[in-house]
Amino acid sequence: MKLFSGIGSVVLTFLAATGRVAAFAGSGLSHCLRPPFYGKQILRQLIEVGFYCLPVVALTTLFSGMVLALQSYTGFARFSAESAVANVVVLSMTRELAPVLAGLMVAGRIGASMAAEIGTMRVTEQIDALSTLSTHPMKYLVVPRIIAGLTMLPILVLIGDIIGVMGGYLVGVYRLGFNAVGYIEQTWNFIETLDVVSGLVKAAVFGFIVTLMGCYHGYMSRGGAQGVGIATTNAVVSSAILILVANYVITESFFSK
Amino acid sequence: MIDKSKIVWRDVHLAFAEKQVLRGINLNVLEGESLVVIGGSGSGKSVLIKSVLGITKPDSGEVIVDSQNIVGCSSHEREAINSKIGMLFQGGALFDSISVWENVAFGLMQTGSARGTTARSRAIEVLGRVGLDKTVADLSPSELSGGMQKRVALARAIIDEPEIIFFDEPTTGLDPIMSDVINQLIISCVRDLGATAVTITHDMRSARTIADKVAMLYQGQIIWHEPVSNLDNPGNDYVDQFVHGRGEGPIQMTIRQ
Numbered sequence: 001m002k003l004f005s006g007i008g009s010v011v012l013t014f015l016a017a018t019g020r021v022a023a024f025a026g027s028g029l030s031h032c033l034r035p036p037f038y039g040k041q042i043l044r045q046l047i048e049v050g051f052y053c054l055p056v057v058a059l060t061t062l063f064s065g066m067v068l069a070l071q072s073y074t075g076f077a078r079f080s081a082e083s084a085v086a087n088v089v090v091l092s093m094t095r096e097l098a099p100v101l102a103g104l105m106v107a108g109r110i111g112a113s114m115a116a117e118i119g120t121m122r123v124t125e126q127i128d129a130l131s132t133l134s135t136h137p138m139k140y141l142v143v144p145r146i147i148a149g150l151t152m153l154p155i156l157v158l159i160g161d162i163i164g165v166m167g168g169y170l171v172g173v174y175r176l177g178f179n180a181v182g183y184i185e186q187t188w189n190f191i192e193t194l195d196v197v198s199g200l201v202k203a204a205v206f207g208f209i210v211t212l213m214g215c216y217h218g219y220m221s222r223g224g225a226q227g228v229g230i231a232t233t234n235a236v237v238s239s240a241i242l243i244l245v246a247n248y249v250i251t252e253s254f255f256s257k
Numbered sequence: 258m259i260d261k262s263k264i265v266w267r268d269v270h271l272a273f274a275e276k277q278v279l280r281g282i283n284l285n286v287l288e289g290e291s292l293v294v295i296g297g298s299g300s301g302k303s304v305l306i307k308s309v310l311g312i313t314k315p316d317s318g319e320v321i322v323d324s325q326n327i328v329g330c331s332s333h334e335r336e337a338i339n340s341k342i343g344m345l346f347q348g349g350a351l352f353d354s355i356s357v358w359e360n361v362a363f364g365l366m367q368t369g370s371a372r373g374t375t376a377r378s379r380a381i382e383v384l385g386r387v388g389l390d391k392t393v394a395d396l397s398p399s400e401l402s403g404g405m406q407k408r409v410a411l412a413r414a415i416i417d418e419p420e421i422i423f424f425d426e427p428t429t430g431l432d433p434i435m436s437d438v439i440n441q442l443i444i445s446c447v448r449d450l451g452a453t454a455v456t457i458t459h460d461m462r463s464a465r466t467i468a469d470k471v472a473m474l475y476q477g478q479i480i481w482h483e484p485v486s487n488l489d490n491p492g493n494d495y496v497d498q499f500v501h502g503r504g505e506g507p508i509q510m511t512i513r514q
Contacts, residue, residue: 121352128312129350132339133364133413136332 024216028142038140045148049207053109053156057102061160064097065089065167073176085178086186089168094195098160100247103206106153107239111214114145115235118218119228127219142219145211153207154200161199198254205250206243213239262321263288263421263453264309269318271304278304279315280477291447291454293464293485295499296474297508302457303347305474306423310342311335322421340368343414343452347425349406351398351413358384358394361412370417383412387442404435408442415446422447424456428463440466461500464488473499475508 072088118141121127130137165187172178214235221231262285269282278301286292294302307313308320309327319326327338351360361380365371371379381391387408398406407427414422424443428436440463447454456467464471468485473496481496491497498506 117354124348125346125350126352128307128310129344129346129352131312132310132342132344133367134336134340135363135367 020220021212021216024219025212027138028146028212028215031136031138031143032146036139038144041140041144042147045144046152048113049106049110049145049148049211050152050155053102053106053152054159056105056109057156057160058163060101060105061093061098061164062167064101065093065164065169066171068092068097068164069168069171069176073172082176083186085172085176086168086183087190089172090165090187090191091195093164093168094161094191094199095251096199096247098157098164099199099202099206100243102153102157102160102203103210103243103247104240106149106156106207107210107213107236107243110149111210111235111239112232114211114214115218115221115232116228118215119221119231122219122221123224123227137219142215145215146208149207149209149211150204151207153210154203157199157203158196161196194254198250201254202247202250205246209242209246210239213242261288262286263290263323264455265319265321266305266308267319267321269308269315269320271301271308271313271315278477279308282318282474282477282479284472284479284482286453286455288453289451291444291456291467291469293456293458293468293471294474295458295461295464295471297499298459300474301477302474303425306344306425306455306457309421309423310339310344340417341420343417343419343422345407345410345414345422345424345427347429349398349410351406351410353398356394357396357398357401357409360398360409361416363413364417368417379416380412383416384409386415386446387412388438404431404438407431407435407439411439411442411446415450418450419452421453421455422450424454424458424467426458426460427456428458428460433462436460436463437466443467461488461502 068089069085072085073082076082076084076088118127121141127137127141130140169180169183169187172183173180217231217235217238218228221227265285266282269279270277271279282305284305294305296302304313308315309322311327311330315328318328320328322338322341325334325338327334330338351357352363355363358377358380359366361383362371362376365379366376377394381394384391384394389405389408389412393401393405393409398409401409411427414424427439427443431439443454443456444467446452454467456464458464458467465485465488470483471485471488472479472482473493474480475495481491481493483491488496488500491500494507498508
């Protein structure tokens with residue numbers, strides 16, 4: 001009996017948390033469509049997500065592309081398919097690696113800082129102060145971040161796609177001895193619009209997830225420095241898990257036959 | 258002249274989860290009056306004023322401002338009510354991502370009543386009123402001392418010349434001289450604006466300086482509400498113990514052995 005009540009309690013807690021996140025997401029999205037809009041805040045967040053995350057995304061995708069070329073070359077050599085390296089690199093980068101790695105890196109870089117900043121504002125009563133100064137905290141704090149996540153992550157992933165393919169090219173041409181023109185031609189001929197589009201859709205969804213989790217956990221944080229620390233950890237962990245789950249769901253909807 | 262109530266709490270109940278914080282509050286503040294609310298830590302004093310600002314919502318009862326019950330009012334009505342109110346938060350609650358003058362003029366800029374250089378010069382003028390010169394205007398709040406931060410927060414609370422001002426422990430954490438400076442500033446600001454003021458404090462010296470009337474909150478109820486002149490002979494053992502800071506008396510502190 002105790003076991004059942006324990007399981008029931010966990011299920012109810014999970015459902016309640018899911019409901020709270022869904023209500024928060026609904027409220028955030030509905031405020032995205034209704035004025036007033038805080039242009040300065042939106043610009044600040046666009047720079048924060050788009051510009052400050054670029055180095056980490058660029059480095060991650062560059063080295064992933066390089067490793068992928070090297071691994072697939074040595075692996076494919078077992079059944080004489082070394083010539084497929086360019087195809088594997090471009091397909092893996094655009095469909096999977098660039099969006100997932102960028103999403104996870106942005107979760108660590110931005111999701112954590114959003115949760116910490118908003119969480120600190122919560123525990124120091126700055127969010128209450130916003131309400132008393134005729135400013136809706138959702139519009140001022142959450143909407144700019146969600147807009148930045150939704151728009152900037154696809155741009156980061158597009159750049160990451162190009163840099164990742166370039167990483168594969170560098171290893172393929174200068175380390176493995178592929179013909180430079182042949183490598184680029186093979187990449188270009190193999191890639192399809194759907195490969196890139198599916199990656200960009202994933203990026204937008206991941207951007208939404210990261211900013212939503214950062215804002216939600218920060219907004220709901222309680223109890224001083226420890227509460228802010230917990231909010232930051234929860235934001236990163238929940239973003240990472242949701243990104244991986246959403247990745248499977250989106251892949252299934254795009255490519256299942 | 259008929260005394261007109263500016264704020265009335267009528268049978269207000271409020272609980273957080275299992276904890277009943279307010280248990281039938283009945284209290285009124287007359288227009289132009291300065292009321293000080295005293296009571297132990299965690300007795301619900303801050304919750305009382307937050308119920309007027311819409312930050313916490315009573316479970317039952319009425320909160321009346323200018324003859325209008327504001328419990329459950331629309332967001333539009335809430336904005337109109339909050340525009341009449343200035344609030345000095347316990348820790349100042351200054352926004353640390355913007356400069357001092359932007360903090361002070363934040364409400365003006367959000368409502369559109371002043372922008373750019375007009376807002377800046379208005380902020381500098383009000384900073385002058387609280388004894389700060391214009392050299393602090395471009396500093397970040399974190400560069401100021403505790404006392405200066407309290408003054409900036411006071412300037413932010415009064416810049417829009419509100420009809421009602423709430424002060425949440427305005428002298429907590431300040432030295433006795435700075436406390437007196439803040440008390441005098443509160444008196445002069447309230448007098449100059451002709452505002453109705455509600456102050457929460459544990460500081461009896463502060464209460465004697467600021468108050469026209471004093472109310473004591475104990476176990477979620479107002480147990481005493483009289484002119485400040487009766488504070489030394491309150492005729493109530495609870496108030497007498499609290500005012501004189503005695504360990505012995507009807508108020509028992511729970512200390513775990």
